[in-house]
Amino acid sequence: EPEVTQTPSHQVTQMGQEVILRCVPISNHLYFYWYRQILGQKVEFLVSFYNNEISEKSEIFDDQFSVERPDGSNFTLKIRSTKLEDSAMYFCASTPLSGRVTDTQYFGPGTRLTVL
Amino acid sequence: AQKITQTQPGMFVQEKEAVTLDCTYDTSDQSYGLFWYKQPSSGEMIFLIYQGSYDEQNATEGRYSLNFQKARKSANLVISASQLGDSAMYFCAMREGGYSSASKIIFGSGTRLSIRP
Numbered sequence: 001e002p003e004v005t006q007t008p009s010h011q012v013t014q015m016g017q018e019v020i021l022r023c024v025p026i027s028n029h030l031y032f033y034w035y036r037q038i039l040g041q042k043v044e045f046l047v048s049f050y051n052n053e054i055s056e057k058s059e060i061f062d063d064q065f066s067v068e069r070p071d072g073s074n075f076t077l078k079i080r081s082t083k084l085e086d087s088a089m090y091f092c093a094s095t096p097l098s099g100r101v102t103d104t105q106y107f108g109p110g111t112r113l114t115v116l
Numbered sequence: 117a118q119k120i121t122q123t124q125p126g127m128f129v130q131e132k133e134a135v136t137l138d139c140t141y142d143t144s145d146q147s148y149g150l151f152w153y154k155q156p157s158s159g160e161m162i163f164l165i166y167q168g169s170y171d172e173q174n175a176t177e178g179r180y181s182l183n184f185q186k187a188r189k190s191a192n193l194v195i196s197a198s199q200l201g202d203s204a205m206y207f208c209a210m211r212e213g214g215y216s217s218a219s220k221i222i223f224g225s226g227t228r229l230s231i232r233p
Contacts (some may be wrong), residue, residue, distance in 0.1 A: 037219075039167075044223075045127075050218065056219075056220060058196055084127045104149075104163055104166050105211075107160065107161035107162075107163070109158075109160040112159065
């Protein structure tokens with residue numbers, strides 16, 4: 001069964017460094033998302049992306065964050081200058097928008113980002 | 117305003133018993149979708165079940181069923197015949213907009229379910 005994949009599974013970085021988190025959404029899906037989950041807290045929406053543009057972003061998604069679909073398969077989240085509070089699990093998700101009632105967002109396994 | 121409320125931070129259930137995880141939601145939209153996700157200790161988010169606001173019947177997927185009470189704005193997850201592998205964090209979530217909406221999903225704070233052998 002197709003699934004969303006994410007790399008790396010765990011990233012450790014120094015404060016102030018740039019990180020790029022990578023996702024490969026399910027191939028026929030059209031909308032892509034990033035969410036994050038700080039340890040022990042709820043999952044929070046960051047950004048949605050469709051047709052090579054940001055559709056919606058949250059207050060968390062400030063100028064330090066950017067997203068890109070550099071080719072036909074990858075979807076990336078870049079954090080330009082990481083802060084300690086960026087330490088979290090980052091989930092990529094995608095949805096097909098096929099028009100069926102079962103359209104849902106399928107999540108990848110997550111990338112655990114640790115900022116030291 | 118909190119849109120998804122899960123009032124049970126943790127629950128313990130004996131193996132093979134049924135368990136109900138509570139979820140209430142708040143929205144002014146007529147069209148919305150409700151989801152339950154399971155997050156085991158490994159961290160991934162596993163989709164379990166979906167209920168659309170216009171669905172007349174409660175959704176079922178194997179041992180999972182969703183007790184949807186629209187007037188009360190509740191969407192409780194029922195797990196029948198619980199298994200040790202059901203021990204995990206469970207999140208209730210909502211997406212506003214119609215069936216094909218690409219809107220973001222809003223999550224509750226989760227319920228940690230522990231199954232006792």
